[in-house]
Amino acid sequence: MTTPFLHIHGIRKVFGPVVATEHVDLTIGEGEFMTFLGPSGSGKSTTLYILAGFQDPTAGDILLRGRSILSTPSHKRNIGMVFQRYTLFPHLSVGENVAFPLRIRRMGQADIAEKVQRALKLVRLDGFEDRMPAKMSGGQQQRVALARALVYDPPVLLMDEPLSALDKKLREEIQHEIRRIHQETGVTILYVTHDQEEALRLSDRIAIFNQGKIEQVGTGPELYAHPATHFVAEFIGDSAFLSGTLTDITDNRAGLSFADGSIVRNIPLHAKGQVGKRAELMLRPERIALSAVKGPECATLPVTIENLTFLGNATTVTARTGWGETLTVRLNFGHPMTDRISRGDTLYVTWEPDAAHAFVKA
Ligand SMILES: Nc1ncnc2c1ncn2[C@@H]1O[C@H](COP(=O)(O)OP(=O)(O)O)[C@@H](O)[C@H]1O
Ligand SMILES: [Mg+2]
Numbered sequence: 584m585t586t587p588f589l590h591i592h593g594i595r596k597v598f599g600p601v602v603a604t605e606h607v608d609l610t611i612g613e614g615e616f617m618t619f620l621g622p623s624g625s626g627k628s629t630t631l632y633i634l635a636g637f638q639d640p641t642a643g644d645i646l647l648r649g650r651s652i653l654s655t656p657s658h659k660r661n662i663g664m665v666f667q668r669y670t671l672f673p674h675l676s677v678g679e680n681v682a683f684p685l686r687i688r689r690m691g692q693a694d695i696a697e698k699v700q701r702a703l704k705l706v707r708l709d710g711f712e713d714r715m716p717a718k719m720s721g722g723q724q725q726r727v728a729l730a731r732a733l734v735y736d737p738p739v740l741l742m743d744e745p746l747s748a749l750d751k752k753l754r755e756e757i758q759h760e761i762r763r764i765h766q767e768t769g770v771t772i773l774y775v776t777h778d779q780e781e782a783l784r785l786s787d788r789i790a791i792f793n794q795g796k797i798e799q800v801g802t803g804p805e806l807y808a809h810p811a812t813h814f815v816a817e818f819i820g821d822s823a824f825l826s827g828t829l830t831d832i833t834d835n836r837a838g839l840s841f842a843d844g845s846i847v848r849n850i851p852l853h854a855k856g857q858v859g860k861r862a863e864l865m866l867r868p869e870r871i872a873l874s875a876v877k878g879p880e881c882a883t884l885p886v887t888i889e890n891l892t893f894l895g896n897a898t899t900v901t902a903r904t905g906w907g908e909t910l911t912v913r914l915n916f917g918h919p920m921t922d923r924i925s926r927g928d929t930l931y932v933t934w935e936p937d938a939a940h941a942f943v944k945a
Pocket of ligand 2: 624628
């Protein structure tokens with residue numbers, strides 16, 4: 584087995600009675616863009632700070648090219664970091680801010696000048712050397728912070744919600760820049776966000792954090808199509824969860840019955856289930872169809888149409904099941920069904936065999 588580039592190994596961190604992270608295990612390839620995605624308080628920043636050396640783990644290890652870096656002090660780890668809030672030195676010009684890590688490393692003046700130029704060019708701020716941070720927009724300041732983090736060519740760059748203080752348009756613009764910089768430099772990036780869209784846009788792979796643990800690691804499409812847990816299914820994309828009871832289980836596929844007597848079958852079942860236990864059927868709005876006729880026996884449910892909402896590129900249809908739960912169906916603009924349905928209609932939802940998932944209730 585080859586040694587992974589970066590190996591986060593069994594990291595646990597407690598703050599008094601608070602368990603911030605537990606069993607965090609992850610390997611990251613060289614040049615990979617890995618994102619930690621999860622709600623606030625799920626342990627993303629703590630994991631990043633342990634990598635940066637701002638905090639020591641309670642247990643576990645961090646291996647870079649097979650060697651532990653835990654005993655290396657933060658400033659010698661050669662890991663770049665960009666934070667959520669602008670952390671530029673307000674009394675230093677842009678050029679001096681970017682030069683700072685090189686001055687600490689006692690680099691010669693000519694080399695510093697050249698590297699600062701290159702870093703500013705990378706973030707498209709050449710010509711801004713003499714500007715003071717206070718005279719720049721939030722987006723520009725984050726670019727300077729990025730240039731400062733990259734100026735000494737660190738093999739790893741950590742970014743902790745670097746765009747969350749910016750408005751949507753600027754955020755998308757800098758996301759684009761971050762992708763370009765990742766491609767141009769080949770630097771390995773560990774990126775923290777609570778925004779699923781940002782994670783999907785940027786990442787090679789995403790680690791989903793929940794309550795201090797990683798629930799699943801995968802590419803965006805993998806997590807979307809094959810969520811391993813209820814939490815992941817809920818966190819990535821939109822979905823409805825319908826509560827039923829497991830009626831049969833064969834080879835990780837299950838049948839479920841519902842309160843109105845409806846039965847579905849052949850649903851991929853995640854986690855161990857037992858016949859008779861409660862479980863939830865997950866359906867994504869764009870992966871189900873509405874039909875006037877009953878679908879195949881195992882993949883259909885009768886519903887009543889409650890509402891239609893026109894969204895421009897699509898119409899979302901709210902449908903109520905016979906036992907009172909609702910789900911949403913998304914019909915893209917121009918879908919022939921859009922004009923054929925109205926409130927109060929009784930129809931059927933249907934789906935392809937792998938478009939539904941079942942999760943056992945915790
Ligand atoms: N310095 C600290 N002292 C005490 N508790 C902390 C400290 N840092 C983080 N925590 C706690 O650890 C948990 C994880 O926090 P954090 O890693 O910041 O989450 P995230 O970045 O995902 O929002 C939270 O419950 C948080 O309150
Ligand atoms: Mg955080």
